[in-house]
Amino acid sequence: MIRLENINKFYHTRRGARQILNSVNLSIEHGDKIGILGRNGAGKSTLIRIISGAEQPSDGRVHRGMSASWPIAYTGAFQSALTGIDNLRFICRIYGVDPKSRIDFVQQFSDLGEYLYEPINTYSAGMRARLGFAVSMSIEFDCFLIDEVVSVGDSRFHEKCRVELFEKRADRALVIVSHDAGYIREHCTRAAVLVQGQLHNFDEIDQAFEFYESSMR
Amino acid sequence: MAADSTFASLRAAWPIQRRVLGALLMREVLTRYGRHNIGFLWLFVEPMLFTLGVTALWSLTGASHGTSLPIVSFALTGYSSVLLWRNMPSRSIGAVKPNLSLMYHRQVKVLDILLARLMLEGAGATISFTVLSLIFISIEWIQPPEDLLLVIAGWAILAWFGISLALLLAALAERSEIVDKLWHPAAYLIFPLSGAAFLVEILPKNAQDFLLYVPMVHCTEMIRDGYFGSKFHAHYTPSYPIVINAVLTLLALAQLRKVSREVIPE
Known part of the structure; x- marks a missing residue:
């Protein structure tokens, strides 16, 4: 499993330190399919980079008991x-x-x-x-970390991704970051919402969507 | 990484470290030299051309002094040494930014990227020095080194100096752009003080005392002592540059630790 304990992350900007993540806790078990919702700039990509180990938290602990991919996005890594x-x-x-x-x-x-x-x-x-x-x-990998990438591309690409990820690798854990609610609803078994640096975990995906909708208002 | 002991985790980390450095080396060669014309041979052909030019210049101007000094050996050792310590920081400052996308992969660290560049730079300077030495010896322009081990020792200490200086400046450059701006004039100004173009012996006593604070002077004197030590009286203390190197390395690693905690992959 992968466990994040009390993760804080600050970025240094011209106008001083800005807190991106505020005591975030998350645990990913084998085979979990987790969707992470959040608006633009909420810190979703930072969170997924910390899960992968590409970035270090300012404080808190990351326990990585299974192998995790790099954040699969359509920029970076190349x-x-x-x-x-x-x-x-x-x-x-x-x-x-x-x-x-x-x-x-x-x-x-x-x-x-x-x-x-x-x-x-x-x-x-x-x-x-x-x-x-x-x-x-x-x-x-035991756990694939996906940052939006599957939601771009045409239907042929979507179908190929679905086969590779959800059929051939159905036993693996997945963390998908997206603002495409439909995609997460279709493929994830639970979801978390990132609002103002805090990660709200929900067992029921519908609860997560309700919360996400209300946080947008 | 959960391991029973430091030793076990070190042993597990070593193959990963080797894979990453190997891959970064290949990548560095490709992006820097490409697959066009002579490709990666530029690695040492470029410093060779520099050294050849300077050796030719110094030989022509030096010949008029009528000294007994082997001027070609003097120029070869001097300019090769400059290339070794000066190019390493130049290639390392700002090396992180173009590689930020690779840091998406957890096992690629700032130190790995710098080490890959430094290994290439060190290899280029060393191959250039060796090949030119062999060519000059075979056409009898210079005598073979009198004490090869001493040459190698001096070269190794100088390489360590270049590496530690490069790591420190590269780490500092991530925090402030001023480092990049100041390095170029600094490198230019330190060059005449680095011992490449003089022997400590021929200087007045007070200048000697001052210049022996410059660590590169010790290394250059050491390399020349190994090459043609019977022709002049060398002045150096090997422990002095070694202590400086150790301090620089420690400072560099401390700074790099800070930098790598804050780096954001792109």
């Missing part, structure tokens, strides 16, 4: 001056996976064709999302 294939090789190397064994899968899933051999900064947002998702599915 070097945009390098080609898709070089990025795949880099990521395979740091996670200790043989890159050759993954090229076919990534090529097939991402549908990038010749573009796989072009620098990422020539890609459209949809192409980046396809590559990002394909590469992340090439490395096995």
Whole structure:
């Protein structure tokens, strides 16, 4: 399991310290499907980066008892001056996976064709999302952390993501950050709402939505 | 990481550390040199061209003094040393920003990114020095080093100096842009004081006392003592640059710890 205990996070801005997360607690068990709702700038991405370990909390503890992916988003995690294939090789190397064994899968899933051999900064947002998702599915994790990325792209991409994530990897834990309420309702078994730095956990997904709706007003 | 002992967790961390550094090295070579023309050979061809140019200049101007000093060896050791300690900080300052996207991966740390660049820089300077030495020796422009181990020791201490200075400046540069602005003039001004273009022996006594506070002077003297020590009287104390290096390394690691807690992947 992954457990966050009393996480506080401050960012230093020109006008002093700004608190992004305020004593956040969250526990993710094997196979959990958790949706995190919050408006723009609520700190969802910061939270997911802290879960993954890419960012350190200002104080509090993160206990990581299972492997967690990097935050799968449509920006970041890739070097945009390098080609898709070089990025795949880099990521395979740091996670200790043989890159050759993954090229076919990534090529097939991402549908990038010749573009796989072009620098990422020539890609459209949809192409980046396809590559990002394909590469992340090439490395096995106990828990996948998904920051919006599945909600972009066309229906063909959505269908492929659904098969890879919810059918082939149904046993894995998932944390999905989104403001697409429908997507979270469809795929998550519980949800949490991030408002003003505080994370409100709910067992029932409907309660979470009610709270989210009222916090928007 | 939950491990029974520090040793066990260190042993578990080592393969990850090696994988990450290896991957970062490959990536660094690709982004810096690409796959065009001679590619990564630029790593040492570039410093070689610098050293060749300076050696040619110094040989031409130095020849008129009519000294008994082996001027080619003098220029080669001097300028190679400058490249070693000066390029490391230059390549490390601001190295974090272009790599922020890679920090999405938990195992990639600020220190790894800097170490990968420093390893490349150190390898480039070392290969350039070695290849030029071998070429000059084979065409008999210079004599082989009199004490190779002493050359290697001096070179290693100087490399350590470059690495620790680079790590400290890179960490400080993350907190303030002034570091980047000041480094370039500072590097330019320190160059004549670093021992590359003089021997301590030929200076007046009070200048000697002052210059021996500069750690690079000790290393350069040491390298030259190993190369052509019988031709001049070298002045150096190996323990002095070593102590300076240790202090710099400690300060650098402390600063880096602070920086890596605050870095935000992009």
